[in-house]
Amino acid sequence: MLVRLRFLIFSLWLGAFAGACAHAATTVVIVSSERSAAYVEAAEALISELERGGLSRYDMLQLTALELSSAGPLTPKLFVALGMEAANALAKAEPRAPVLCTLLPHSSFERVLYGSGRKSSSQFSALYLNQPLSRQLELIRLALPAARRIGVLWGPESQVHATALKALAQAGGLELVEATVGRDESLFTSLKKVLQDADLLLAVVDPQLYNSSSIQNILLASFRAKVPMVAFSPAYVRAGALLALYVTPTQIGRQAAAITRGVLQGKALSATPLYSQEYSVAVNEHVARSLGLNLDADALRERLQSREGTP
């Protein structure tokens, strides 16, 4: 016990010493919102990918958003923020290096920008957690070729995408069945209207609409209306959505590593936020069967990738 304690103290001391020494030589600072599984996974993927690219582990400093304020002046070549809180913290900290915000959806990044009064730039850019609407529509076309009318509920945060989606849909020959839910409005009325006419429900990232509390009733309602839901997270598939197009934390980490490598090689950050080129597809086979569909997640992903012509 005592031996273990001594070892712990010793390793802490060593870590602090190493951290202090690294400050000068640190090239990448990874700031995580927290140390939960998804963040750790993403960070690990990022670090191991960077290591694979020749960067030493000592060149990278890993902090949480809380530790950032007490870390003192940092002069890396790039800040990688994992999650919305880390992005917020960096946005407020006036960093002296470009910031890549990742592991956060589009809406969260927008909120960070809004909160800090910034604009997306090469100094403060993002790699979104969510997938682009175009890819989603593509997946829908692949998985549900018969579906023509796409139901979408817009909330306060997601409404900004309404126009873009409409354009995309029209381009793809699809029809949008839309409804907007105000801040204090009942979700169900709009949902009911959408479900009445739509062939499927496309969930967009908006915590005001889709959250832990509401998801079951939404899924129940869609199931009753025999309208499958296409979502943006495997958790939704587990809860009863038919399909989800998503990016895993490892994929995000790998993508972030690629961007980091570019920045370290002298490339500037893309001023417009990027979507991950790697993605996954999840299928709820029970729901698929109940709808009389036979879908395979891997096959769908591959077909999607081959159609887009990306690796």
Added chain:
Amino acid sequence: MKMVNIRSRMLLAALLPVTLIAVLLTGVFLAVRFGDIDEAHSQRARSLARQLAMASEYGLFSDNITHLQTIANGALREPAVRSVTIVDAQGQILAIAGKPAYITPPALTRQEDEKLDPSTHTNLLLQPIVESQVKLDDLFEGKATDAAAQPQLLGHVLIEFSRDTLLQRERDMLLTGVAITFGGLLFGGFLAVYLGRGVIRPILRVSSMIERIGHGELSARGEVLPDDPLRDVQQGLNQMAERLESGRDELEQRIAMATLELREKKEEAETATLAKSRFLAAASHDLRQPTHALGMFVARLAQLPHDAQTRRLIENLEASVRATQDLLDGLLDISRLDAQAVQVQLRPFALAELFEQLRGGLTLTAVEKGLRLRVRPTGVWLMSDPTLLHRILLNLVVNALRYTREGSVLLACRMAGDGKHARIEVWDSGIGIAPEHHQAIFKEFYQVANAERDRGKGLGLGLNIVERTAQLLGHRLQLRSRLGLGTRFSVQVPLAPLGTALDMPSPFDVKTFHNLAGRVVLVIEDDALAREGLVSLLESWDVRVGVAEGLSTALWHLKKGLVPDVIVSDYRLRDGENGIDVIRQLRVATGRSISACLMSGDTDPNLMQAARDAGLTLLHKPVRPAKLRSLVRRLAADPQADGIDLV
């Protein structure tokens, strides 16, 4: 009582534990069961409420009132559900089924709640309806969104459960429990009574047998049964009773034998006494005749002129005869007392006369012995039999004179302390009587210091006669004496009641002296010697005497013209004649009531009674010449005086 006691105790001993256990078990099990039922009820209610809340969630989310109503109606079909109300988050009633007991719904919170209404026996359960949570990855939600912080409250389910069924079940259970308890008690009681009978009956049988033995019924036996729990006791009891019985029988037999022996002994003794009495009577009778005659002869002899030497001899002879006569008189008195032939005739009389008589009769004796007899004058009247009292005092004074060598003898009367009695006292300055002899001197023929039985010291009959006579009269006799310091006898006699006539004639009135000269006396006596003595004595008193041996001779005398003033007849005559019959026949023959008296040597009480009945004076032989003279004188003077017993 005893039976009840044993029975009730047995019953108590058997029933008390059963009752306790039954009641305790029933109580405990009922309490546990009630608790279980209550808990099951509330669990079922809560789970129903939760189910309803879950089922209503989508209805509320989708605002589907029909759906909610269906749910409510469905819930109402559940047993014990009285009403179901579903309200939304704002408290607006969306669906209602059944009739709620409450008018206004209670305050609704996010907490589960339960309200009990005892008046309507209902439980009201409040179940909040919240959106069910599905775990999603938080990467998309973001922690800042407050919408996700707490699940949204959609509304409430208010469900009322009736406790009636519950209470009914509890009541049923209670009734069942009580019924089982009572059944158990009844069964236990029945068993206790039934089994107890096997023990109680033998106990009762044994105890009743003991009771019977206790009452003396020793023949009581109990049946010895093979399965009797008290078999040994019963056997022992039977043995005991047997022993007791045989012991008692043996005892009774022995007592009977002893009684028989005693009776035989008694009869022997009685026979012996009878023989003795008979012998004594015969002997005294046979002695009387000659002594009687001797007395007469001596009296006659004394009347003749003699020289001094002969006179002294005659005096000695007289003394001897007197002593013999005294002895025979004493024996006669004793035999009369033995025969209970002495009749007590209580009447008032003046003691002075009795005293005077005693003084007159005994002064001479005292003077001869050189003593002084002092009689203190008295004026009291007593209630007693003067004749018997006279005899008592005579004996006492004679005794006193006999045992006093010098000094005086005092006869006096004092009032007793109580004022109702007089105490007649006889004092002497004699030799006294030692205390150890105080009891014995009253026995027959007992004499202190007279082992040689000197005649001059008397016969030892006097005090015995005194005591027995006093007893007969109911007078208390007391003796106070110390050796050498004299003796005092006292007799306590009741006083005559006040106002007694003072002029009653006294039997001791001194009759006017009648000369007997010329009187005619018919003597009837079969014994020649006695006849001759009597005749010569009577003739010495100048009496004309007719002599007869029996009735015939007497009648012959009468025929010859003899007119007797007095008839003196022996009782027992020849040829079975007796004096009483002869006197009667003579009276009949002459046609007048001739004065008469009887003489007899017999001391037979029947004779005395017969004489009394015939109204004749009975003189016992030997008759003292003085007494005869006095009687004849009295009879001759007063023909009616023969009824008075002078003896």
